[in-house]
Amino acid sequence: MIKIxxxxxxxxxxxxxxxxxxxxxxxxxxxxxxxxxxxPDEMLGDLEAAADVCPMQAITLMRE
Known part of the structure; x- marks a missing residue:
């Protein structure tokens, strides 16, 4: 799992x-x-893209 x-x-x-x-x-x-x-881990690519496009860089991802 990925924590957001x-x-x-x-x-x-x-x-x-x-x-x-x-x-x-x-x-x-x-x-x-x-x-x-x-x-779920399968969403890592989409989540990394979401974090990258955030203009405020407010998203942090952590893998469990």
Whole structure:
């Protein structure tokens, strides 16, 4: 499993991560980011892409 953390103090809710990994990241009705705290290893590529495109570099990934 991959643990996902988004520093909500850095996150500006641009939503670029949503395009890379929509199964994990979503914008809610108020356009605020929501995300799952864990994802399967098979999603590593999409999650790394999401972390890379984050303009605020607010996403941290950790493998268990």
């Amino acid at each position: 953390d988004v520093d909500m103090n850095k996150c500006q809710h641009y939503g670029q991560c949503v395009f890379e990994a929509p199964e994990v990241f979503q914008l809610n009705a108020d356009d605020k980011l929501e995300y799952q705290a864990e994802a």
